[in-house]
Amino acid sequence: MLRHAIAPSARYTKASHDVVRHPRLNSDAKVLLVYVQGLPEGSTDKPLSELAQKLGIKGRAYQKAKQLLVEHGYVHEWRSQGGGGRWITEQLVANNPLTSEQARHLRGTSPAAAPPPSEQFPTVGEPAARPAGGYEPVEDHSERTTPHPPPEAEPAADPAPEPAPEPAQSVSTADPAQLARAERLLLSLRHSRRELHLGVREARALAVEAVKWLERGLSESDLRQALLAEHPQDGVRSAVGFLRYRLIQKLPEPQAPLPPYEPSPVRELLECEGPGEKHVFRPLADETECAPCRRSTAHATLYGARAPEPDRVPWRERLARINGTSTALPGQG
Numbered sequence: 001m002l003r004h005a006i007a008p009s010a011r012y013t014k015a016s017h018d019v020v021r022h023p024r025l026n027s028d029a030k031v032l033l034v035y036v037q038g039l040p041e042g043s044t045d046k047p048l049s050e051l052a053q054k055l056g057i058k059g060r061a062y063q064k065a066k067q068l069l070v071e072h073g074y075v076h077e078w079r080s081q082g083g084g085g086r087w088i089t090e091q092l093v094a095n096n097p098l099t100s101e102q103a104r105h106l107r108g109t110s111p112a113a114a115p116p117p118s119e120q121f122p123t124v125g126e127p128a129a130r131p132a133g134g135y136e137p138v139e140d141h142s143e144r145t146t147p148h149p150p151p152e153a154e155p156a157a158d159p160a161p162e163p164a165p166e167p168a169q170s171v172s173t174a175d176p177a178q179l180a181r182a183e184r185l186l187l188s189l190r191h192s193r194r195e196l197h198l199g200v201r202e203a204r205a206l207a208v209e210a211v212k213w214l215e216r217g218l219s220e221s222d223l224r225q226a227l228l229a230e231h232p233q234d235g236v237r238s239a240v241g242f243l244r245y246r247l248i249q250k251l252p253e254p255q256a257p258l259p260p261y262e263p264s265p266v267r268e269l270l271e272c273e274g275p276g277e278k279h280v281f282r283p284l285a286d287e288t289e290c291a292p293c294r295r296s297t298a299h300a301t302l303y304g305a306r307a308p309e310p311d312r313v314p315w316r317e318r319l320a321r322i323n324g325t326s327t328a329l330p331g332q333g
Contacts, residue, residue: 003237004238013037013038015034015037016095019033019095024068024072025068025069025072026064026065026068028057028061028062028064028065029064029065029066029068029069029074031057032048032051032052032055032057032065032069033069033093036048036093037095039051048066048075048091048093049062049066052065052066073097073098073103074093074094074095074097074098075091075092076094076098076100076103076107077090077091078090078107092106094106174208174215175211178211178214178215179208179211182207182211182213182214183203183204183207183210185210185220185223185224186207186210186243187200187203189224189228189243193231193236195235195239196227196228196239196242196243198240198243205240206240206243206244209244209251210247212247212251213247213251213252216251216252216253216255218252226246226250227243227247267282267283267284268282269281269282270282270283270288272289272293273293274289274294274296274297275293275296276293303321
């Protein structure tokens with residue numbers, strides 16, 4: 001198995017291998033758990049069902065995912081009756097399995113369960129760090145695909161300017177209209193195969209390679225067919241890597257240029273050597289008579305010099321002359 005992975009330098013969420021490789025959690029449960037884990041601090045006031053709807057996990061699929069997360073300690077719920085007789089449901093989502101006791105401890109020390117601050121100004125008390133239920137997370141970097149940490153983790157002491165990426169140079173020389181066509185085509189692949197879903201910036205970067213196909217005379221339909229045909233049996237793990245590999249490796253050879261068009265020379269007018277009044281014509285090759293005179297000569301050779309024109313003789317008589325039979329019709333003398 002080949003694997004190609006680049007550690008992101010920004011906008012990423014650390015997911016535990018225990019979650020990703022959990023044998024009893026289905027894909028909806030894993031995606032929902034990682035999605036909630038990556039939410040910013042101000043977006044966790046919504047119920048879990050509403051967050052799942054944004055991912056397209058609804059109905060029985062959501063109930064099954066939630067049941068698995070509850071069974072394995074990743075989701076805890078408490079229902080209580082507040083003022084006015086209204087029932088309130090509190091939910092806790094953890095990226096590590098917690099026991100009921102640990103979850104109750106977090107609930108009791110969380111800012112949501114703590115008493116509201118006083119109305120005095122300034123508010124009494126100082127901000128404190130969030131409790132972790134006695135669990136100290138340990139980062140595991142043993143299976144990273146790159147031996148170097150992300151760029152922001154490195155010391156920023158006189159960083160050397162990075163060279164401009166190669167696609168940026170190609171973009172400056174490519175036709176903007178062709179780039180826009182290629183970008184729209186790459187973004188539309190998601191409608192044919194869901195696993196080929198690209199972002200706008202990803203499609204814009206790959207459009208540089210796709211334009212090379214269009215510049216070599218292939219149509220958008222040919223390019224789409226080349227990208228959608230013969231997919232791997234185990235699916236596509238990275239849409240960007242798969243499409244970049246196919247665009248580069250399957251790029252057809254450039255078409256040979258067509259020879260320049262050379263119009264045939266125009267011949268001069270010649271005097272026709274046929275019978276009748278003198279007239280001129282423009283020959284196509286080495287003929288000495290015009291087309292009407294050649295037809296008359298051929299007709300005279302076939303039927304005789306005095307034979308009338310074929311279109312003036314009934315077809316029965318012409319057929320009889322060719323066969324040497326009589327042209328008399330039945331009942332005639």
